[in-house]
Amino acid sequence: MHTAVKSSKVMTESFEQKNSIAPNAPSKSRFIGATMIVAGTTFGAGMLALPMTSGKAGFLNSTLLLIAMWCFTCFAALITLEINLRFGGGYSISYLAEKIFGRFGKWIASLSMGFLFYTLLSAYTTGGASFLKTGLENSLGLSLPFPLLALIFTSGLGVFVYFSTRHVDLANRFLLFFKIAAFFTLVFSLAPFVKMECLASSGSEPNTLWLAVPLFFTSFGFHGSIPSLVNYVGPNSNYLRKVIIIGSITPLFVYIIWQIVTLGVLPPSSGVDTEQNVASFINKLSTATQSNGIGYFSNIFAFLGVSTSFLGVAIGLFDYIAETIKKKNTLPSRFQTALLTFAPPILFAIFYPDGFIMALGYASIALSILAILLPCAVAYKLRQRSSVSPYKVTGGNAILALIFLGGVAIIVIELFR
Numbered sequence: 001m002h003t004a005v006k007s008s009k010v011m012t013e014s015f016e017q018k019n020s021i022a023p024n025a026p027s028k029s030r031f032i033g034a035t036m037i038v039a040g041t042t043f044g045a046g047m048l049a050l051p052m053t054s055g056k057a058g059f060l061n062s063t064l065l066l067i068a069m070w071c072f073t074c075f076a077a078l079i080t081l082e083i084n085l086r087f088g089g090g091y092s093i094s095y096l097a098e099k100i101f102g103r104f105g106k107w108i109a110s111l112s113m114g115f116l117f118y119t120l121l122s123a124y125t126t127g128g129a130s131f132l133k134t135g136l137e138n139s140l141g142l143s144l145p146f147p148l149l150a151l152i153f154t155s156g157l158g159v160f161v162y163f164s165t166r167h168v169d170l171a172n173r174f175l176l177f178f179k180i181a182a183f184f185t186l187v188f189s190l191a192p193f194v195k196m197e198c199l200a201s202s203g204s205e206p207n208t209l210w211l212a213v214p215l216f217f218t219s220f221g222f223h224g225s226i227p228s229l230v231n232y233v234g235p236n237s238n239y240l241r242k243v244i245i246i247g248s249i250t251p252l253f254v255y256i257i258w259q260i261v262t263l264g265v266l267p268p269s270s271g272v273d274t275e276q277n278v279a280s281f282i283n284k285l286s287t288a289t290q291s292n293g294i295g296y297f298s299n300i301f302a303f304l305g306v307s308t309s310f311l312g313v314a315i316g317l318f319d320y321i322a323e324t325i326k327k328k329n330t331l332p333s334r335f336q337t338a339l340l341t342f343a344p345p346i347l348f349a350i351f352y353p354d355g356f357i358m359a360l361g362y363a364s365i366a367l368s369i370l371a372i373l374l375p376c377a378v379a380y381k382l383r384q385r386s387s388v389s390p391y392k393v394t395g396g397n398a399i400l401a402l403i404f405l406g407g408v409a410i411i412v413i414e415l416f417r
Contacts, residue, residue: 030232030233031233031239031242031243033232034229034232034233034240034243034247035242035243035246035247035250036247037225037228037229037232037247038222038225038229038243038244038246038247038248038250039247039248039250039251040176041221041222041224041225041312042219042220042221042222042247042248042250042251043250043251043254044219044305044308044309044312045123045124045127045302045305045306045308045309045310046215046218046219046221046309046360047219047251047254047255047258047305048127048278048281048302048305048306048356049215049219049278049356049357049360050062050066050212050215050216050219050255050258050259051258051259051262051263051266051281052278052281052357053211053212053215053216053357054209054212054216054259054263055262055263055266056205056206056208057205057206057207057208057209057212058201058202058206058263059198059199059200059201059259059260059263059264060199060200060202061202061206061209062209062212062259062263063256063259065209065212065213065216066216066252066255066256066259067252069213069216069217069219069220070220070248070249070252072217072403072406073217073220073221073223073248073371074244074245074248074249075393075395075399075403076223076371076372076375076376076403076407077222077223077226077244077248077371078241078244078393079375079376079379079393079400079403080093080223080226080371080375081226081230081237081240081241081244081391082379082389082391082392082393083096083375083378083379083382084096084226084227084230085230085235085237085240085389085390085391086382086389086390086391087099088235089227089230089231089235090226090227090228090229090230090231090232091227092109092224092227093109093224093370093371093374093375093378094106094109094110094113096374096375096378097109097374097378100377100378100381100382101377101378101381105374108369108374109369109370109374110324112366112369112370112374113320113366113370114317114320114324115362115365115366116363116366116367116370117313117316117317117320118317118344118345119359119360119362119363119366120309120313120359120360120363121310121313121314121317121341121342121345122344122345122348122349122352122355122359123355123356123357123358123359123360123363124306124307124309124310124313124345125150125153125154125310125342125345125346125348125349126150126348126349126352126353126354126355126356126359127278127279127302127306127356128150128153128154128157128303128306128307128310129146129149129150129152129153129349129353130146130278130279130280130353130354130356131278131279131282131299131302131303131306132149132152132153132303133146133149133279134279134282134283134299135299135303136149146349146350146353147346147349147350150346150349150350151346154342154345154346157171157307157310157311157314158314158338158341158342160311161311161314161315161318161338161341162334162335162338163334165315165319168311168314168315171311172308172311172312175304175307175308175311176308178300178304179301179304179305179308182297182300182301182304183301183305185297185301186261186294186297186298186301187257187258187261189291189293189294189297190261190262190264190265190285190289190294191261193264193265193288193289193291193294194260194261194264194265195264195265195267196264197267198263198264198265198266198267199260199263199264201267210413211413211417213409213410213413214360214361214364214365214410214413214414214417215357215360215361215364217364217367217368217410218360218361218363218364218367219251219255220248220251220252221363221367221371222247222248223367223370223371223375224370224371226244229243229244235390237390237391241391262285265285265288265289266284266285266288278302278306278356279299279302282295282298282299282302283295285298286298314341314342317341318337318338318341321337321340321341322334322337325337325340361414361417362414364410364411364414365410365411365414365415368407368408368410368411369407369411371407372403372404372406372407372410373404373407373408376400376401376403376404376407377404379393379400380397380400383397383400
């Protein structure tokens with residue numbers, strides 16, 4: 001522990017000396033690219049759960065919660081930025097926790113990371129299988145067992161993960177292009193059906209809004225990409241702040257638009273709730289508009305959203321497992337790693353076919369530890385050792401305490417909801 005503390009001090013002091021000269025501004029291309037990374041990481045399948053969890057609370061209440069959650073997660077991201085800049089570069093929270101709290105900190109971060117990957121992948125496997133089931137039944141009249149559909153969905157996308165990250169990149173680019181096109185097509189198709197009385201409604205059960213907090217929090221989870229952004233843009237706090245704020249506020253606007261065209265179509269009495277699966281929710285949109293075209297594009301967008309999120313999380317979990325168990329990069333070893341990656345999510349989908357919301361809720365616990373509790377604790381320790389810093393979040397230790405308590409509250413809500 002003494003060695004870890006000494007190493008931390010040396011790195012911090014070294015970076016403080018280097019920052020006596022302001023770092024160069026990044027190129028415009030890198031600034032835009034970094035901002036898009038934040039926006040792209042946030043804009044995923046989690047947005048499908050937003051109207052499902054907040055429908056009974058009403059549009060106005062859920063919009064206020066979205067804005068509040070953006071502020072909360074943005075402050076948390078800036079805290080993660082602060083501790084990275086104190087160490088002079090981009091480092092994972094696992095590394096930083098080990099430097100400050102020793103092996104205990106590393107194990108907490110590592111276990112939370114594994115849990116986060118598995119819960120997210122379980123949610124996307126369940127969601128993907130439910131869309132396959134709906135698509136096959138509606139288009140071909142074919143009904144297959146849900147476990148088989150979960151296996152088909154996972155195998156169809158998992159094969160890209162099995163071969164290489166390059167294969168995942170190519171598949172993701174292809175799917176992402178159609179996902180964006182489907183989203184805008186869907187928004188323009190739903191817009192004429194939006195009713196002002198639905199948007200103005202306070203909801204059938206406004207007191208249920210607090211149940212949506214963990215899911216809204218997970219939908220703004222881009223914090224794991226911050227170390228990469230620091231290395232990509234460079235240790236320029238001014239530009240990195242802009243990257244985080246602009247990059248995270250873009251999904252906020254997208255989410256509000258999504259809430260408008262879904263909750264504006266579905267009245268609070270329509271029964272939007274967390275107990276249904278994603279495919280059922282999309283079917284409600286189709287029924288409410290009495291439009292087969294909207295149902296078609298809704299399913300396409302939702303399926304592509306789940307698929308791109310699946311690929312991103314799957315490659316992260318695959319590499320995490322391979323590094324943890326020290327597997328070689330050979331096809332037989334990759335097959336073993338693939339089994340460890342995909343078997344638990346498939347089992348979850350089999351036993352919890354409607355577990356999309358459940359898995360995303362559990363993911364909020366791990367994300368709260370990784371993105372809120374550990375960064376706040378690390379920042380507090382570093383501030384105690386030195387008041388000099390290349391960047392410090394506004395608000396002092398009071399804001400650290402508020403963000404930390406917010407992270408604890410998210411965990412408590414999810415555990416006792």
